[in-house]
Amino acid sequence: MSILDRFRIDGQVAIVTGAGRGIGAGSAVALAEAGADVVISARTHEQLAETAAAIEGVGRKAHIVVADLNDEAAIRGLADAAMETFGRIDVVVNNVGGTMPRGYLDTSVGFLERAFHFNVSTAHALTTAAVPHMLSTGGGSVVNIASVIGRVAGRGYLAYGTAKAALIHYTELAAHDLAPRVRINAIGVGSIATSALDIVMADDGMRTALEQATPLRRVGEVDDIAAAVVYLASPAGSYLTGKVLEVDGGIDAPNLTMPIPDL
Incomplete structure (x- = not known):
């Protein structure tokens, strides 16, 4: 077997949340290129129709589920949709998430709880729904899309960073519960050129500052993360579980600071 064959997941079935654009869409198409429906x-x-067309363009099948993935029943229903449509589940990519920056005293308990729900509880809901089906066919792989802000500190990121840090430790803990047949890993995503950075990318000064604060001196591309997803989901990553693959350009501090004044 060629080493490149270890990145193939032919005949497998993946579920990707938040797949209408950005990292989710890129990851879904990359998994299709590796052989998955x-x-x-x-x-x-x-947006999903565009992603589906790209998946079908590389010769695989796509099934669209339009849903509010903040809703627990809706996100659990993705496992049912996969079983009804394709008859198996091998890969889950928990990509949906995110929280807007907010100052400390403006971060209410409700805002913090909503951040946790959107970034952690949704991942748990889908994973627990999918795992029994994974076990029925021998096992599977879960990839959680976390963030560098889950391990570094900066102003304005209290809710988002706390939630992503929880997702990272959730991954580490769940790996012990799910081993040996289901692997679960996370990606610590850095600054990636998606719609979330539109304002920054459109401003030459802000973009240059962001790049200069990044050791690799560039903003990440969606394919940087999609490639990591394929690695973790495929046999190439079969000896990893409970780990965080840090795809962040080498940063050790936030490379985008929020203009939040002292209290």
């Missing part, structure tokens, strides 16, 4: 979900049908 993919269940994709987000709120906007038009």
Whole structure:
């Protein structure tokens, strides 16, 4: 077997959340290129249709589920959709998440709890729904999309960073519960050129500052993360579980600071 064959997941079925654009869409298409059929979900049908067309363009099947993935029943339903459509589940990519920056005293208990729900509880809901089906066919792989802000500190990121740090430790803990047949890993994502950075990318000064604060001197691309997803999901990553693959350009501190004044 060629080493490149270890990155193939031919005949497998993946579920990718938040797959309408950005990292989710890129990861879904990358998994299809590696041989998987993919269940994709987000709120906007038009965006999902574009992702589905790209998946079908590389010769694999896509199944669209339009849903509010903040809703526990909806996100659990993705496992049912995969079983009904494809008859198995091998890979889950928990990509949906995110929280807007906010000052400390403006971060209410409710805001913090919503951040935790959107970034951690949704991942748990889908994973627990999918794992029994993974076990029925021998095992599987879960990839959680975390963030560098889950391990470094900066102003404005209290809710988001706390939630992503929880997702990272969730991954480490769940790996022990799910071993040996289901692997679960996370990706500590850095600054990636998606719609979340549109304002920064459109401003030459802000973009240059971001790049200069990154050891590799560039903003990450969606394919940087998609490649990591394929690695963790495929036999190439079969000896990893409970780990965080840090795809962040080498940063050890936030490379985008929030203009939040002292209290």
